[in-house]
Amino acid sequence: MTIPRYSIVLTHDRPELLADCVKAIRAQADLTIVIDNASNPPVALDSFSPEGNPVGLVQDDLQPTNLSYLWNRGLDYISGVMNQSPEWDVAILCDDVVVPDGWYEAVSSCIRAHGAAAGSTHQWHPVDQPTLKQAPDTDLNGRMCGWAFVLAGEKGIRADEDLLWWWCDTAIDWQARTNGGMVICPGPVAHNIHPNDWTMRNSFLNHQSGMDGLTFAAKYGGRPW
Secondary structure, eight states: OOOOEEEEEEESSOHHHHHHHHHHHHTTOSEEEEEEOSOSSOOOGGGSOSSSSOEEEEEOOOSSOOHHHHHHHHHHHHHHHSOOOSOOEEEEEETTBOOOTTHHHHHHHHHHHHTOSEEEEOSSSOOSSOEEEOSOOOOGGGSOOTTEEEEEGGGOOOOOTTOOSSSHHHHHHHHHHTTTOEEEESSOOOOBSSTTHHHHHOHHHHHHHHHHHHHHHHHHTSOOO
């Protein structure tokens, strides 16, 4: 049985990057959902080529932004359209990531081979062997890649909406570790083009990242780094 593969791309005011991101992932996913958070002008569905695997669009102008809430909107959308398969995968991407060919297959097959709830390729360099983690740790080098990762959809992992900007990917990572595991997979690295761009340019988001760190520590018993 082929496991359905979906993808969620969250975007704001980066149309050129979004176009490249969607082109790469839609070739590897059965359905790609773009979550447009208050772009000006708004993302238009007809801006994507009619050829290729389908693309859906969710417009949400919530400001200040809440990444966790928006990720959950994408997960809700997929839950509403999926074909009732007992297993399905969901890739979550930032809009400045162009996943290499074979990325989704590498991560999905690795997750399924290990019965994990989530996984990614390494953040910075390819690895030869998978690493399955089933408990939180302080290994920054071995955490789930926060800008390009895959969830085993049937595990029911959700983003923590108390974390608005930072630490939301780490919360997902830690949830996954206690629900089958999080696995760092062999395969091509998915680099983000502008890491921390919005955080550095926006004083509110810079402040929010610090507040999210405090929230994470209070809820999850400390910060891993």
